[in-house]
Amino acid sequence: MTSIAELRNVTKVFDGKTALQNINLKSNQGEILALLGPNGSGKTTLLKILAFLEKPSKGEVYFFDEKITWRNMERARLESTMVFQKTVLFSTSVYKNVAYGLKLRKTPEKNITEEVNRALRLVRLEGFGKSHARKLSGGEQQRVALARALALNTKLLLLDEPTANLDPKNASIVEEIIVTANNELKTTIVMATHNMFQAKNLPHRIALMEDGKISEVGTSTEIFGRLSKTLASFATVENTFAGTAKISEDGSTLIDVGNGVQIVAVAKNVGEVSVFVSPEDIILSKSRFESSARNMFKGKIVEILDLGSIVRLKVDIGKPITVQITKRSFNEMGLNLNTEVFLAFKASSVQII
């Protein structure tokens, strides 16, 4: 299989602190490779090295089997592009943002218009060309950033937590765009994520990262099938709970995850399991409410993380669980630390991993 980019024995040290240690990794042509690991595991640094934005302290980077040095770095940069976790846009129109890279490549104006329109269509932002990019919603802005990268038709697309700061609707659109880019445009993608569900479903291969090292590389089935130590330790902070599953009288699966917390799932598993609930799938309310969701918990907000257009809340329901809501909802509900809230999610939202 043709290698697009390859890191050989790459180490990166920042101010005496090792961010990456002896990394060996290849991204193969046409694949989606996910870098899965907790915050601070070195995913972003690795992507920046692949994007030629950072130079390794030790080791070598190869692009199409050619060793990259400062001499050929700018040429290699034209064949890869990166979308950052924090959306960064030029302070101008959507059209000019998307056209920027094409202009650098001296693409004729007529082709620029075609490529920009194609990219905007791909991210479902047709007709937004004249809008000021920074006046769009958070989700739309991230889609503009994706369009800007896709318009370039680069060999390699690097995505740093592409859905981390998005609401469920925009996250789902972005995931669809990633799959389309890979399937239809044949773009090779390397993406960093800490979303277990995304890592399980999107990529062809996963590289598990922890403390600046790659502990395992394999397919989704290989990685999730054996529930490695790295995955288990990482899982503890990401709405993943270990427990004992049994089939209840009504036929659903009941998983006891300790501290009196029982989660209802659809999948028929028994015995020791780990379950994951996406923070985006959880509905939060200040009062108890009737719904079809089989899982309903009462808890208190113990942590608030403001991420711009969205807010991540950690709620103690006996076990800490992370919930993601929009900033607007957060403000309208007048939430604060220690506010008592009710959480609900469907049994079908519970992924057994």
Next chain:
Amino acid sequence: MNILDGLVRALQLIFSGDPRIVEITLRSLFVSGSATLIAALWGIPIAMFLGRSNFCGKFIIKTIFNSLIGIPTVVLGFFLFLIFSRENGLLGFLGILYTPTAIIIGEAVLVLPIVVSLATTAIEAVDPDIANLAKTLGASESQASFAVLREALDGIFLAGITSFNRAIGELGVAVFVGGFIAHVTELLTTGIKLEIDSNNVDVAMALAIILLVLVFGINLALNFVQRRKK
């Protein structure tokens, strides 16, 4: 002549297109514009360096530039006079004392701290990821720097306007290194001083009105253009 008579006579001079008034006005615009341009050509690269890098002593350099904004023009003019003095000045051999060139250089030195300080602040306010974004879209180092500069354009624009206003309105440097040579170094500010000393209130008032109209007019026009661009 009372003030009202002076004002009427001043307006007559302006609207009749008095050749001397026109000449002084055009020279002032040229000298201040050139000084601002030269200061921008030095100052923006310095601001790019200060705004985009972290090094020991950066704070001290920024503080020096900030402090120099308030330097009295008379003091700067006096030192420049000593430097350009044809008899024993350090740069006396250039023979530029009492020429528009000397005023342009002097005013460029005067407004350089304004350009550097305001442009540095504007560049520091740009998202630090903009340069990396440009690079990952295929930009070279210089193209990435240009992308940062474009993001800081509003602040740099402000630095330019402020510098021009300071240059066109200052008297100290113009008097010390330009003197009062008619048809050679006479500017709006030195012209006002000269005409007052000669008891020509009407001409002084005409020049003062033009100076005020220029400062307000140019500011208004540029702000209007900037607003339309947004």
